[in-house]
Amino acid sequence: MSRVSELPSAAGSPRRSDGEATHAAILKAAMQLASVEGLGSLTIGRLARELGISKSGVFAHFRSKQRLQQETIAAAEAIFTHEVVEPALAAPEGRARVEALCASYLSYVERGVFPGGCFFAQLLAEFDGPSGGIHDQVVIGQRGWMGLVKELIATAQHRGELDADIEADQLAFELYAHLELANYLSTLYRDTSLLDRGRRAVASTLTAASPRGMRASEEPSA
Amino acid sequence: MSRVSELPSAAGSPRRSDGEATHAAILKAAMQLASVEGLGSLTIGRLARELGISKSGVFAHFRSKQRLQQETIAAAEAIFTHEVVEPALAAPEGRARVEALCASYLSYVERGVFPGGCFFAQLLAEFDGPSGGIHDQVVIGQRGWMGLVKELIATAQHRGELDADIEADQLAFELYAHLELANYLSTLYRDTSLLDRGRRAVASTLTAASPRGMRASEEPSA
DNA sequence: TTAAAAATCGCACGGTCGTGCTAATATGTC
DNA sequence: GACATATTAGCACGACCGTGCGATTTTTAA
Structure with missing residues (x-):
């Protein structure tokens, strides 16, 4: 569950503890940088400079830039799941859970979990063009999110x-x-404070989607 | 009105016709490239390669990269105004004009006026960080758009x-x-076809915002 | 304690970037 | 037709990019 950054590397390499710490530190910096300026301006040299290690030191952990990008996305996904999805799933099934998911997302933006707002909103706009393997990864993630929202609504x-x-x-x-x-x-x-517009929009959309006969009173508890 | 790319250059330089044509061709290519891959990956060398002219030939028209970016945005604004705003303003004042603006925007995306979807949606996501002068230009444009929508609604x-x-x-x-x-x-x-989701969402939002007493029939003409 | 291997560094490579400078060429005016 | 000048090309520069390679240091297991 907590072993996130295990893309198909697996086998013959017993990682050393300091290496694992550096690996994590790099990914953390990478997520922050990417959420603010986009995956595109994620640069090995820049990460090295910011972390005070050499370029080769960074490069050795991911043996290509693409790999660095993939792992960064995967790490961000884990955080998103922990910060947004899991709290929502703790709410009781049904409409309450839909509301919880929306609230949880807006709170995650509000708390600045990533300094540049939602990590995946950034990706969504950046890789709308068919820019290779990353594009597919973005599509998969997007589909998953949309599917989750839809599923909670259906329930x-x-x-x-x-x-x-x-x-x-x-x-x-x-x-x-x-x-x-x-x-x-x-x-x-x-x-x-602009997030409150989103909160109100979600509330009014859900109100408009209330089952027939449960209308007339605009809010249950206002 | 049609002289768009006149940022403060003006004075002592009578432009030559071939130069003006090249200038326009560069901006056209720049808009296409930026709408697909973002302003960040707008590169002088790449534009030169795609247009079959030299890097210096491109550079000479804008004497800095920032200037190229600014002019590209300005040119895209002119197109957006022509393709989205003006058609909407042709509709009769009031709710019809609000509907026209939304329809006009979605149609502009659908027709592929820019190959990468809405040019400014791209910008919105790309320059959410405080990345210098461009950021302010994006904010101004955004404010203008939001203001227009709000104004039509108020009317x-x-x-x-x-x-x-x-x-x-x-x-x-x-x-x-x-x-x-x-x-x-x-x-x-x-x-x-995903644009139809947007169309339906706009319609249902406007229906929910119909004045009291005009409800019950969900659509005027369905 | 020692030996194997992981982690990190230093250095170099070819490539592209933005930007200047100078020279050649095309255009428009008198 | 000639001259001024706008346009474009050619070339060079320093900076940064991703990536490889060998040497050095540090951890860990035997």
């Missing part, structure tokens, strides 16, 4: 807590859109 | 075509969010 619908006549895909799109733009604007303007 | 509210109790800023945020995500996803998956 809420089965429980009668959201209008079952609304396509889950469509509702997922709308919630996702609010989360993303809240992230972008709050990052661009460096103003976390 | 529709004054005319009683949208619920005046909803904050115009909030409604603008929600519509904008749908447009942006539709752009991102359709670009990422290279599937323009």
Whole structure:
């Protein structure tokens, strides 16, 4: 579970403890840098400079730049899962869990888990062009996120807590859109209060998706 | 009106016709490249290679890379205004104009006016960090767009075509969010049918924002 | 304690970047 | 047609990029 950075390397290499620490330190710096300036401006020389080690010292840990990028994404995924997905799954199944996921995402942006806002929103915009292997990795991650949102919505619908006549895909799109733009604007303007627009948008979208007959009172607890 | 690329150069230089043509060709290629791979990977050498002219030939037209970036953004703004804003302003004032703006934006993405989707969505994500002068230019452009959406909404509210109790800023945020995500996803998956999610999201948001008493029938013409 | 191997460094390579400088060439004006 | 000058090419520079290689240092297991 906690062994994240094990892409297919595995076998004949007993890692040394100091090496593992450096490896982790590099990935941490890489995630911060990439979340602010994008994976594209993630540079081996720059990481080395910032960490006070040599370029070769950094390079030796990933034997190509692509590998460094992949591991950075994987490490960020682990953090995202821990900071956003797991807290939401702790909420009771159904509509509450949908709300928890949205709240959890906005809080993750607000707390500055990554200094440049949501790590994956950055990726989404950066690799919309077919830029090789990274593009596919981004698509897979995106699909997973969208799938999760949709799944939680569908469950809420089965429980009668959201209008079952609304396509889950469509509702997922709308919630996702609010989360993303809240992230972008709050990052661009460096103003976390903009996240409240996202919160209100999520709330009003969910209100509009309440099952028929449960309307008229706009909010359950306002 | 059509003289776009006149940043403060103006005075003592009567441009020659061939030079002006090259200048325009460079900007065209620059916009295409930047919309697909971002302003960051806009490179003088690469532009030269693609256009079959020398690096110095490109460089001479903008006397710094920053200037090239600024002019590229300015040129893209002109196209955006022509392709999105002006058609919307041709629609009758009020709610219709709000709908026209959203439709016009999504159509602009769909038609592939820029090969990498919306030029400014790319910028929004790329310069969320404080990366110098370009950042400010992006903020200004963003503010202008958001202001336009908000203004059209406010007008529709004054005319009683949208619920005046909803904050115009909030409604603008929600519509904008749908447009942006539709752009991102359709670009990422290279599937323009994803834009229909945006269209439906816009429609349902506007329906939910209809003035009180005009509800119950979900769509005016469905 | 010693030996194997992992971690790190220093150095070098070819490539591309942005940017100057000078020289050749094309255009538009008188 | 000639002259001024805008345009473009050619070349060089220093900086940084990713990547390889050998030497050195540090950890760890026998």
